[in-house]
Amino acid sequence: MSYKLDTYDPGIQIEFRDLFKEKKLSNNEHDWEFGIRKEGHTSQDGPEGSVVLGENGFNYELSGENWGNLPEGWVYKEATAVDVDSKDRVYVFNRGTCPIVIFDSDGNIVDSWGEGIFKKPHGVTIGPGDEVFCVDNGDSTVRKFTSDGKLLMTIGEPGMESPKMSGIPFHMPTHVAVNKSNGEFYVADGYGNASVHKYSPDGKRLLTWGESGTGPGQFNIVHNIAVDSEGWVYIADRENHRIQVFDSTGKYETQWVNMSRAAAICLDNGSGQDLMYVGEYFAGIASNDIGTDLGPRVSILNLQGEILARIGRESYGDQAGRFYSPHGISVDSKGNIYVAEVSWSDYGSHMEPPRELRSMQKLVKIS
Numbered sequence: 001m002s003y004k005l006d007t008y009d010p011g012i013q014i015e016f017r018d019l020f021k022e023k024k025l026s027n028n029e030h031d032w033e034f035g036i037r038k039e040g041h042t043s044q045d046g047p048e049g050s051v052v053l054g055e056n057g058f059n060y061e062l063s064g065e066n067w068g069n070l071p072e073g074w075v076y077k078e079a080t081a082v083d084v085d086s087k088d089r090v091y092v093f094n095r096g097t098c099p100i101v102i103f104d105s106d107g108n109i110v111d112s113w114g115e116g117i118f119k120k121p122h123g124v125t126i127g128p129g130d131e132v133f134c135v136d137n138g139d140s141t142v143r144k145f146t147s148d149g150k151l152l153m154t155i156g157e158p159g160m161e162s163p164k165m166s167g168i169p170f171h172m173p174t175h176v177a178v179n180k181s182n183g184e185f186y187v188a189d190g191y192g193n194a195s196v197h198k199y200s201p202d203g204k205r206l207l208t209w210g211e212s213g214t215g216p217g218q219f220n221i222v223h224n225i226a227v228d229s230e231g232w233v234y235i236a237d238r239e240n241h242r243i244q245v246f247d248s249t250g251k252y253e254t255q256w257v258n259m260s261r262a263a264a265i266c267l268d269n270g271s272g273q274d275l276m277y278v279g280e281y282f283a284g285i286a287s288n289d290i291g292t293d294l295g296p297r298v299s300i301l302n303l304q305g306e307i308l309a310r311i312g313r314e315s316y317g318d319q320a321g322r323f324y325s326p327h328g329i330s331v332d333s334k335g336n337i338y339v340a341e342v343s344w345s346d347y348g349s350h351m352e353p354p355r356e357l358r359s360m361q362k363l364v365k366i367s
Contacts (some may be wrong), residue, residue: 035286036350046319052366053321058300058309060337060363064320067338067362068092069107078348079340079360081124081135081175081328083266085147088332092340092360093124093134100124100132100149105332107362113149119158123175123188123224123328133176133185140170142187144203153203155187164192167208177225177233179248186233190222196235196250209250214240217252224265224328228274228303236262241283243276243305256305260295264339268331275308276301279326279339281346282316290315296323298337298363311337311363316347324357335365 039045043064050063066076068090077096084090089110090103099114099121114121120138127133131152132145141156155169162168171192178185183201194212199205210219224236231248243256243265264279280295288294297312316324324343331337343357 031286033285033287036347037286037289040290041315041317043318046317046322049320051321053311055309058311059366060311061366062321062361062363066358067107067360068101068103069109074098075356076359077356078342078344080121080342082338082340083124083126083330084332084338085126085130090338091124091126091132093121095121111148125176125178127178128180128183133178135173135175137172137174137191140172142173142176155199155203161192165194165212167193167195169197169205174222175224177227179227179231181229186225186227188222188225188235190219194219194222196222196225207250216255223263226265226267228267234265234276236265238263243278254305256301260297264326264329266329266331270331270333270335274303276303277329277331277337279329281325284315296326298326298329298339318358337363339363
């Protein structure tokens with residue numbers, strides 16, 4: 001069968017579209033490697049009510065529900081990032097009704113802002129004075145706000161991304177980390193670049209490092225970044241399945257391997273020791289979709305890179321105790337963990353029909 005493509009015929013257009021839909025559905029049914037499986041991943045396939053996960057004294061209760069009491073008619077669509085300020089207020093950066101929603105620790109809204117500013121919310125970081133750094137990978141900018149939403153600084157020209165893999169800021173940046181001792185901050189420029197940029201507190205670029213690759217100091221999606229009290233810089237090198245550690249000048253120190261796809265990291269010392277919390281994506285494919293210990297999960301490590309606990313052994317899903325794609329992570333003063341997940345981008349948007357999935361979880365620490 002052949003068609004004359006330079007002739008406009010609505011009937012032929014409809015037939016092409018129908019054939020495409022049939023082919024798409026057929027491919028999904030037989031896509032053994034990259035398809036998304038439904039069987040074994042729904043809430044009906046898991047326990048009813050909350051569950052407790054964890055080990056070695058790091059135990060948490062998970063409800064399996066979306067966390068945060070949103071007003072009627074509001075949606076997250078997907079929560080992309082989360083951080084907690086000095087008052088234990090929880091900032092959820094999302095792609096739904098209102099980009100920044102601020103909750104108290106019980107999930108009640110205390111403030112919201114950001115409408116009409118962002119193209120594609122990606123990362124949020126709370127600074128030492130409760131300033132709010134928002135990374136928009138849709139318009140390739142980093143913006144700094146007061147906690148009530150007043151703009152203080154913009155780095156990058158909105159919509160003017162740099163050439164891909166040029167190392168020039170920015171090409172779809174991802175996250176910010178702030179050195180609390182001196183106010184210097186680092187930007188992970190990770191989707192279209194393979195770079196880390198260091199800035200002075202007033203936004204002057206001080207240095208840049210990184211390149212594409214799999215070797216030490218090279219990156220394959222610079223996705224999240226953190227700085228400890230001694231100035232060491234930690235990079236979630238997502239598609240290289242590792243965390244890399246650098247000094248403040250970008251000199252490579254070490255790497256932590258045997259990760260799944262390390263996407264989200266944060267540091268916390270509320271327990272009396274510095275701990276790294278890591279959100280990891282699923283690292284399997286469609287044929288081993290129910291494999292265990294492949295993520296998605298949360299791992300807790302000390303700063304020597306030793307694993308203290310892993311939270312979640314099962315694959316992705318709606319079930320209580322499971323995750324979809326941990327994309328942002330933070331910890332409050334009580335040791336509770338907040339996880340934001342890009343469940344729409346990675347899963348819900350590919351379902352038939354597409355649907356919004358749970359994307360914001362609170363893991364309640366059990367004493």
